[in-house]
Amino acid sequence: MxxxxxxxxxxxxxxxxxxxxxxxxxxxxxxxxxxxxxxxxxxxxxxxxxxxxxxxxxxxxxxxxxxxxxxxxxxxxxxxxxxxxxxxxxxxxxxxxxxxxxxxxxxxxxxxxxxxxxxxxxxxxxxxxxxxxxxxxxxxxxxxxxxxxxxxxxxxxxxxxxxxxxxxxxxxxxxxxxxxxPDGPLPPALHRSLEVLPRVLVEKVLPVAARAAAAGALVLVAGGALVVAASLVWHGGAVRESFQQLTAAWSGRIAVLLLCLSLVPNAAIWGAAYTLGPGVMLGTGHPVGPLGGVDVPLLPAFPLLEAVPAAGEGTPLTWAAGVVPVAAAVTVAWFVVVAGERAGWTVGRVCYAMTVAAALCGTMFAVLAVAAGGALGDGLLASFGPVGWLTGFAAAAWTAVVGTPVALVVWAWRVRGSGARRREAVWTTSVPAMQPARRRTAVVPKPAPVEDEEEFDVYDFFDETARATRWALPTEARTGPQRPAPPGQEPQDRDEPQDSEDSEDSEDPADLKDPESAPTAQSQQAEPQTSEPQKAEPIVPETPDPAPAKPPASAETSAPAQTPAPPEPPAPDPADSPDRQPTPEP
Structure with missing residues (x-):
């Protein structure tokens, strides 16, 4: 270059x-x-x-x-x-x-x-x-x-x-x-052939039936693979001997192993055909199935062929292979019922879809059977493997006979359950009293937010203003509301102790002997126990009343052994001594 x-x-x-x-x-x-x-x-x-x-x-x-x-x-x-x-x-x-x-x-x-x-x-x-x-x-x-x-x-x-x-x-x-x-336009020939079919079949039933049939065929192939694997394990000794007899060289054994691996899908389809009933043909006129088989005298030595059951009538072990087509039919029925329930089909359309799915499943498996079989020679080996049309017919029959009743039962069960749920939803929405009881929990109302709430402080108790207010409450309850002071004078606290001279001057012996003033003193002492203190009203200055006299001593109080203390004189009225200045509060 x-x-x-x-x-x-x-x-x-x-x-x-x-x-x-x-x-x-x-x-x-x-x-x-x-x-x-x-x-x-x-x-x-x-x-x-x-x-x-x-x-x-x-x-x-x-x-x-x-x-x-x-x-x-x-x-x-x-x-x-x-x-x-x-x-x-x-x-x-x-x-x-x-x-x-x-x-x-x-x-x-x-x-x-x-x-x-x-x-x-x-x-x-x-x-x-x-x-x-x-x-x-x-x-x-x-x-x-x-x-x-x-x-x-x-x-x-x-x-x-x-x-x-x-x-x-x-x-x-x-x-x-x-x-x-793309869905795109179909070829003219195919489009004309589809126009002959019913519109419901092409647009609604056929897609659902095709998916269900594919699922059923897949279950059949998987079940056939399990049957072949179990048979190989059961005949493990014969499989090992045939593998060793074919060739003694390692290269030859590797070639045989690769050939067996390439034939594994064929073996799975053969196993599925065996479970369906018709079985497989191991030569012209030599079928082998779960119900029995004939002896094949010229069967070639190959590891996969050693898994073929012995000739003779079937046994309960071989009859158990019928579980595989039953599982496939149930799978097809389930797919059809689920799709029909979502689309709102009727029972008749479900049966119609099951029939179409059975036909498609049989067609698919017939194609697989033809592809998995073939000739290995002439004469006796001219027919080797499952027969296509017979295997396809068996697959369609299993799907239709077993799958259709299962589909109807599952349809009735699911429709009944959905109908009950629908009626319950209607009842619960239309009749509130028929709603199911719910567990009631106590609802604690949230406190209303307090705007500008001040933070509590322990030292607020030591506020002088608050303490004076608290101390004034008992005194006001006991002696009544304090009268307002005249203009130019400050109010005097009733609890403030007065001088001894003023108290002596205010006392008059004649007043103490006045019996009419006794009830007044007792009522003043009992007033805090009967009602709340009344609001203070403005009082016009008048001539002060004479001081109440002390009540006469009773017989009990006159006893020398039990001499009671003299009652506390009432607080003088500020009007009595206009020139006297109030004593400052300690």
Whole structure:
């Protein structure tokens, strides 16, 4: 290469960076076919190199790799080197090996349809679809031509049909996903065929039935895998012996192990067909099922075939395999009932959806059974695996017979429960008295917020103003409200002690002997105990009344042993001594 030439990586990058369209689709299809063929070729070459006794050279290994790549698409291969000399077909396709080319084509179409930069317009769906399919078919035809020179030659009719089917279907799904799974206008032929069907079936029943049928088929396959695994564990000794008898070299054992792994999906579908009742065909006229089977004299030694139950009538252990189709039917019924309840279907529409789901489940499983089986030779080995139409009919029958009653029961249970809940909601909203009792809790009212509430302080008790007010209350209750002082004089506290001279001058012996003043003194002493102090009223200065006299001493008080103390004289009225100044308060 010169300095101005383009290397292969740069050329591939430039082709890939082009806008999506037919050219990018063709390039993607070629790359997808090359990657799948190269992966299988690497494995075959590795096994050929590690084999201690290879039967052929590198050319034979490459022919075998090309034949396996075509077999992964479902192509029927013809083996010419047989003991009898007659060509024998080989049509049993390992489904796990088929996943490789399907995924590569799907990915190539999706990448070719999506633009490199975000926000750029998508390529033409039809152009990308056709480009990927054409690029893949070019490599497929070239590989078929190369494989026709080996021991395993392809059947041209089968090769063409399966290559076109895989390329078109896988690339179409990739382009559809790249464009956001649009509902888009259907092809005219398909649109005209759908117009014949009822509108309710196409728009409402068919989507629900398809999802339910897919779930039921998945449960069948999972149950079949569990049955096969349990049988392999049960016949563990025979499986180990057959694995050791096939080859003694480690490379050969690794090749057998890889072949068994690629046939695991086939074994799961075989197990599901076994649980459905028809069973599988281990040769022409040799069915094996849960109800019994016949002995197969020419069964090839292979680890997975050692899991086949012994010939004879069925046992309760084999009959227990019927749990798998029951579980699948219940799953379909559950999906239909849940979707019908959300959509507000009637019982008739639920039965209608179950019938459609049963038909779809049978169709799906019939296709799986045909894909999982095939021929391993001619004569007795011409039919190997489950029979497609019989297995599909059994799956549809199990789903319809078991699933429909289960759907009706579940529908009645769920509708009854929803109706009871609906009636209860109506009752509780329309009749308040019938509402369920609730636990009542005491509601404590929150105190009203006090604005500008001052913080309490302990030292507020020592306020002089508050203390004077508190001390004045008992005195006011005992002696009555204090009279206002005349103008120009300060009020005098009633509790203030007076001078002895003033008290002596105010006392008059004649006044003490006046009996009329006694009740007045007693009423003044008993006044705090009877009623609250009255409000002070302004008093006009008048001539002071004479001081009340002391009450006469009774017989009891005159006794020398019990001489009571003289009663406290009443406080003098400030009007009696206008010139006297009040004593300051201590």
């Amino acid at each position: 010169t300095g101005r030439g383009l290397t292969l990586p740069v050329l591939l990058a430039r082709v890939r960076e082009r806008s999506p369209g037919p050219a990018a689709g063709v390039f993607g299809g070629i790359v997808a076919a090359g990657l799948g063929l190269g992966t299988i070729a690497v494995l075959v070459i590795a096994m050929w190199i590690s084999s201690p006794y290879p039967d052929s050279g590198p050319g034979g290994a490459l022919h075998t790799a090309a034949a396996l790549w075509l077999l992964a698409h479902g192509t029927e291969m013809i083996r010419s080197d047989t003991l009898s000399g007659a060509p024998a077909p080989v049509g049993l396709t390992p489904l796990l090996l088929m996943a490789l080319p399907v995924w590569l084509v799907h990915r190539a179409a999706r990448d070719a349809a999506e633009p490199e930069e975000e926000g750029a317009p998508l390529g033409s769906a039809t152009g990308v679809w056709a480009g990927v399919a054409c690029g893949y078919l070019v490599i497929g035809i070239a590989t078929a031509c190369y494989a026709s020179g080996g021991e395993l030659t392809p059947s041209w009719v089968s090769c063409t049909a399966h290559l076109v089917l895989v390329a078109v279907a896988a690339s179409g799904s990739g382009v559809w996903i790249a464009h956001g799974r």
